[in-house]
Amino acid sequence: MKKIITGLTLCSLLFALSLPVKAQQPRKIFRIGYLSSTDPATDSRRSEPIRAALRKLGYTEGQNIAFEYRYSEGKLDRLSELAAELVRLHVDLIVVSGGDPEIRAAKNATKTIPIVMVGVGTDPVKAGFVESLARPGGNVTGITNLGRELGGKRLELLKEAVPKVSNVAVLYDPGAQGTAREVRQGLTDTARALGLTLKSWEVHDADGLEKAFAALDKQRPDALFVPGGGRQIRANVQRIAGFALKARMPAMYGIEEAIDAGGLMYYGADLADSYRRVAYFVDKILKGAKPAELPVEQPTKFELVINLKTAKQMGLIISPNVLARADKVIR
Numbered sequence: 001m002k003k004i005i006t007g008l009t010l011c012s013l014l015f016a017l018s019l020p021v022k023a024q025q026p027r028k029i030f031r032i033g034y035l036s037s038t039d040p041a042t043d044s045r046r047s048e049p050i051r052a053a054l055r056k057l058g059y060t061e062g063q064n065i066a067f068e069y070r071y072s073e074g075k076l077d078r079l080s081e082l083a084a085e086l087v088r089l090h091v092d093l094i095v096v097s098g099g100d101p102e103i104r105a106a107k108n109a110t111k112t113i114p115i116v117m118v119g120v121g122t123d124p125v126k127a128g129f130v131e132s133l134a135r136p137g138g139n140v141t142g143i144t145n146l147g148r149e150l151g152g153k154r155l156e157l158l159k160e161a162v163p164k165v166s167n168v169a170v171l172y173d174p175g176a177q178g179t180a181r182e183v184r185q186g187l188t189d190t191a192r193a194l195g196l197t198l199k200s201w202e203v204h205d206a207d208g209l210e211k212a213f214a215a216l217d218k219q220r221p222d223a224l225f226v227p228g229g230g231r232q233i234r235a236n237v238q239r240i241a242g243f244a245l246k247a248r249m250p251a252m253y254g255i256e257e258a259i260d261a262g263g264l265m266y267y268g269a270d271l272a273d274s275y276r277r278v279a280y281f282v283d284k285i286l287k288g289a290k291p292a293e294l295p296v297e298q299p300t301k302f303e304l305v306i307n308l309k310t311a312k313q314m315g316l317i318i319s320p321n322v323l324a325r326a327d328k329v330i331r
Contacts, residue, residue: 027064030286033086033094033113034069037076037102037231045257046097046118049272053279065286074235079105087113093285095278096142099176099229100127103140111139114291116281119143119274123178124296133296141291142281145269145299150254151182151227152190154267157304158223158252159194161265161322165250169221170200171212171240173230182227198225203232213243221249228254228268237261248314256305259330264310269299270327303327 036043047069051061059065068089070082083105086094093114096102099122106115107129117124117140124130124144131137133144159165170187174180183200191198199221201212209232216224224244226233233240234255241261244251251258252265259266277297284294304322307330311318323329 029063030059030065030093031089031091032065032067032282033089033091034067034097035079035083035086035094035102035106036070036097037072037074037079038097039071039073040069043071043097045271046275049275050095050118050278050282053276054282057279057283059283076101076231080108083109093282095282101231103127103129107138107140113139114285115140115142116278116285116291117142117144117296118278119145119269119299126178130296133298135292136294136296137292139291141294141296143274143277143297143299145271145274150268150302151187154252154254155187155190155194155196155225157267157322158225158250158265159196161306161318162223162250162316163319165222166195167197167199167221168223168225169216169219170198170225170227171203171209171233172200172227173232174202174204175231176227176229176233179227179229179233182229187225203230203236205232206236208232209236209239216243216249217247220247224249224251226251226253226255226258237263245310245313250314250316259305259307262307262310262313264307264314264316266303266305268302270301270303273301274299306330 061067068086068091070086072078072082079101087109091113093116094106095116095118096106097118103117119142122144125132129140170183172179172183187198203209203212226240237255237258238261241258241263245262250264253263254268256266256268256271281294285291304326305328306318306323306326309330
């Protein structure tokens, strides 16, 4: 009996000693690389919804995930270097907050680390990042907003909101291939059907933007149309919105940030919803899913945002029918 008791006591002691060891086992902390061509303040519009959605999925920074942020602050030539840094850190995946240049930099840096696109209007199939939306086939997946397909709808809303519009100036960055195709081909039929005359202005750099402003001051078109693609347009969206407001020129934007800068109208994907959806891809991949087998998603929610404060400053009365359909109204 003594031997039995001693054996049981020894087993209990060993079991008790093993408990602290197990309790001290560190939890796996996934390292998430985050690559952006902007700066932390500008990019927070994208990163914050992603982080919030990850928290809802049970990810807590410092406990089971850690972010490695890399911002090129407008210097596209630094993207390759920053992407290479993330690869050397052996991150578990890379979230790419940007379009073609950012995705290409990450894809060139690694063929094995999963890459999740945040979605800013790029077509990943035409760009060669994925084989198809349904079966990406490589290490890239995520969200694509394909904003260029909404050009016709944006023109329709602009005309409906401000019926007197007939001459529309288009400001676009020709370096954004999707946007360039939209302006040169996609908008023509819609404009003709609406009785609109379009005149396009290419914006290659800041000087080009100033020249466009000077020409628009002289020609005085009825409205301004600003597609969402292109680094030059995104980098100068505040200046463009400020110009339109000062010139009392109604404008439709494909960049939601324009509304914050005093822009009149935005129509496009519900970006906050798209950014939150990025967390779904991160979660799936961290749990073992392969990017090659996770279909690239397109937006399912779109929104019309109207800045009534800007309309009042311009002395505009927005069509009640359009106002009633707005998802957000800034008053």
